[in-house]
Amino acid sequence: MPPLIDIKKISKTYTTGSFRVEALKEVSIQVNSGEFVSLVGPSGSGKSTLLHIMGFLDRPDTGEYFFAGHPTASLGEGRLAAIRSRMVGFIFQSFHLLKRTTAKDNVMLPMVYTGLGASSQKALDCLKLVGLSDRVKHKSNELSGGQCQRVAIARSLVNDPLVVMADEPTGNLDAVSRQEVMQVIKDLNARGLTVIIVTHDDEVSQMTNRVVRMKDGVIISDEVRRPSAASETAVTPLPPARHSFSPSEFLEQLKVAFKAIWSHKMRSALTILGIFIGVGAIISLMTISEGFMKSLLSGASEDDAKKIWVTPYYQHGRAPRRFTMNDVEAIKSRVPLAEKVTPILARNLKISVGDKHVDSSVQTREGFALEEQKPRDKFFENRKLTGRFFTKEENLNKAKVAVINQTLAKKLFDSGNALNSDIRINGINFLVVGVAEDHKAEQIFGGQPTAYIPLNTAAKRVFGANRLDYIEVAAPTPADAPEARRQIIMAMRAERGTREDAADDFDVKTFEAQIEMFKSTMGKLSLVVYSIAGISLLVGGIGIMNIMLVSVTERTREIGLRKALGARNSDILSQFLIEAVVLCVIGGALGVALGFGLGWAAYFFIKVPPTLSAGTISFAFGFSTLIGVGFGFWPALRAAMLDPIEALRYE
Numbered sequence: 001m002p003p004l005i006d007i008k009k010i011s012k013t014y015t016t017g018s019f020r021v022e023a024l025k026e027v028s029i030q031v032n033s034g035e036f037v038s039l040v041g042p043s044g045s046g047k048s049t050l051l052h053i054m055g056f057l058d059r060p061d062t063g064e065y066f067f068a069g070h071p072t073a074s075l076g077e078g079r080l081a082a083i084r085s086r087m088v089g090f091i092f093q094s095f096h097l098l099k100r101t102t103a104k105d106n107v108m109l110p111m112v113y114t115g116l117g118a119s120s121q122k123a124l125d126c127l128k129l130v131g132l133s134d135r136v137k138h139k140s141n142e143l144s145g146g147q148c149q150r151v152a153i154a155r156s157l158v159n160d161p162l163v164v165m166a167d168e169p170t171g172n173l174d175a176v177s178r179q180e181v182m183q184v185i186k187d188l189n190a191r192g193l194t195v196i197i198v199t200h201d202d203e204v205s206q207m208t209n210r211v212v213r214m215k216d217g218v219i220i221s222d223e224v225r226r227p228s229a230a231s232e233t234a235v236t237p238l239p240p241a242r243h244s245f246s247p248s249e250f251l252e253q254l255k256v257a258f259k260a261i262w263s264h265k266m267r268s269a270l271t272i273l274g275i276f277i278g279v280g281a282i283i284s285l286m287t288i289s290e291g292f293m294k295s296l297l298s299g300a301s302e303d304d305a306k307k308i309w310v311t312p313y314y315q316h317g318r319a320p321r322r323f324t325m326n327d328v329e330a331i332k333s334r335v336p337l338a339e340k341v342t343p344i345l346a347r348n349l350k351i352s353v354g355d356k357h358v359d360s361s362v363q364t365r366e367g368f369a370l371e372e373q374k375p376r377d378k379f380f381e382n383r384k385l386t387g388r389f390f391t392k393e394e395n396l397n398k399a400k401v402a403v404i405n406q407t408l409a410k411k412l413f414d415s416g417n418a419l420n421s422d423i424r425i426n427g428i429n430f431l432v433v434g435v436a437e438d439h440k441a442e443q444i445f446g447g448q449p450t451a452y453i454p455l456n457t458a459a460k461r462v463f464g465a466n467r468l469d470y471i472e473v474a475a476p477t478p479a480d481a482p483e484a485r486r487q488i489i490m491a492m493r494a495e496r497g498t499r500e501d502a503a504d505d506f507d508v509k510t511f512e513a514q515i516e517m518f519k520s521t522m523g524k525l526s527l528v529v530y531s532i533a534g535i536s537l538l539v540g541g542i543g544i545m546n547i548m549l550v551s552v553t554e555r556t557r558e559i560g561l562r563k564a565l566g567a568r569n570s571d572i573l574s575q576f577l578i579e580a581v582v583l584c585v586i587g588g589a590l591g592v593a594l595g596f597g598l599g600w601a602a603y604f605f606i607k608v609p610p611t612l613s614a615g616t617i618s619f620a621f622g623f624s625t626l627i628g629v630g631f632g633f634w635p636a637l638r639a640a641m642l643d644p645i646e647a648l649r650y651e
């Protein structure tokens with residue numbers, strides 16, 4: 001049977017600046033299963049270094065180490081972590097219990113890193129073995145030193161190790177506790193457990209069965225005092241490296257992250273401020289602009305979606321070519337998909353009642369036959385109409401009748417009741433025959449005072465010119481609009497005799513194109529808000545990085561402990577990444593609430609309810625996660641790369 005530990009001529013040299021310390025010089029030692037060994041000697045003689053190498057916390061510079069019959073020199077980080085996790089139990093002088101954590105949870109900690117699931121029964125059994133069944137729910141700060149060390153012993157046993165290694169386990173204890181703890185260890189050895197203790201206390205070493213004395217990095221004596229309980233080492237296969245994260249580990253890491261964040265509430269709150277404000281700004285803009293789109297589209301009826309507008313082509317430094325009735329006729333005769341063609345004149349004119357004058361837009365229509373006006377609701381352009389619209393006959397007769405919108409009615413008449421009153425447009429009296437509710441978009445942005453008068457009246461009596469401003473065309477269905485647009489372009493080019501290679505001197509826009517234009521305007525506005533938010537997020541991210549670095553430093557010893565208990569570098573990395581991500585996601589979630597709240601605050605000014613879509617929410621969470629990973633990575637990597645021994649010794 002091979003010895004459990006077979007060390008052949010290992011050396012270890014530390015270099016600090018120009019100073020070299022040979023901590024171990026070609027040391028050889030064998031330890032069999034079931035032995036109870038103490039390593040003794042003066043301070044600095046190399047005891048701890050040897051123990052750390054035996055426990056896979058450190059590697060020798062030269063020499064060979066066989067563990068349970070296997071060479072270990074070529075094992076990678078993951079394999080070594082697995083051996084520490086499943087085959088070696090550590091006990092430290094300063095206990096290294098997790099703060100504010102119960103005895104039971106402390107004992108359960110090593111099970112996180114086996115990947116085999118955790119059993120609280122096992123933890124309770126181990127606590128019973130060290131005589132602490134009545135202290136299971138006590139937290140580390142509610143236990144005496146001796147009890148803490150017994151919890152640590154229970155923790156070292158929980159994964160059924162082949163060997164327990166203790167570094168000055170009684171160094172921090174009074175005489176009574178020391179006796180207690182040593183008795184527990186002795187009893188464990190009597191049950192067959194292999195134990196190796198580093199101590200400079202003779203009383204402690206006398207309780208062991210074999211005393212190995214060291215001095216200046218070499219073994220100077222090796223004395224067996226009592227035979228150990230015979231126990232054979234079966235050639236146990238070394239455990240494989242873990243390659244996955246178990247759900248229980250993920251849960252544990254989440255728990256640790258929340259605990260760390262919760263125990264520094266103020267600090268965490270200040271840290272997430274940047275993310276909170278940045279995400280809040282983005283989300284408020286997104287909810288508002290989505291709200292806009294929604295109410296614009298819901299306000300737009302199929303009637304709107306069918307429409308196509310033919311407008312003059314504005315070119316810098318040149319007067320646009322205006323439309324005439326010939327253009328209207330051309331469209332009417334040559335565009336099969338033009339169901340309705342409405343020439344429109346529009347001017348900005350003063351409209352007066354008594355001594356009130358209001359600058360208004362005056363637009364023209366050709367009038368609707370009374371039966372066209374949906375008698376029951378009296379709709380005009382998808383808006384409610386009080387009274388009626390003027391008729392085609394009134395247009396032909398150049399009647400002085402007008403339909404005005406609500407904004408204008410309110411400005412001209414204190415009562416708001418304009419129906420059947422007289423108004424003056426350009427000094428000419430008109431009778432108000434109808435009042436139209438404002439457009440949906442006007443209700444949002446604040447309405448433009450508008451009056452509609454018959455086209456012929458406008459051309460002959462008011463505007464004094466019959467150049468049209470634009471032509472509105474309606475296709476049979478919204479789906480026909482793009483094809484209708486194409487036909488209109490052909491008709492207009494033919495009518496105007498545009499040469500094949502010349503550009504159009506007019507614009508034809510469908511409703512969809514208008515929406516696209518709105519979107520692109522919104523996009524430009526967004527760019528500004530997003531840049532501001534981006535700066536806030538950058539600052540927030542740097543804050544996260546800073547706090548994570550602080551957190552890593554504060555918890556250096558905990559990192560060392562976790563590694564000693566079998567955590568891989570990747571376990572530590574993921575733990576701190578998760579903490580950074582949790583911080584960011586909390587900031588992001590609060591930011592979503594802030595953004596939505598700002599959206600509602602804006603509601604009082606712009607009267608559009610904000611829309612919070614699933615897309616917006618997932619964007620916020622995805623983005624926050626990304627910031628957490630991005631800015632948490634470096635601190636997490638620093639934590640992962642810490643040397644376990646140095647981390648454990650960190651003051």
Ligand code: ADP
Nearest residue numbers: 014016021023042043044045046047048049050
């Ligand atoms: P012991 O446990 O017997 O007190 P150690 O094994 O801790 O001795 O140390 C042996 C020698 O190696 C000491 O001289 C110590 O100063 C030196 N040493 C140990 N660890 C380091 C290190 N990380 N860097 C530099 N020197 C070290």
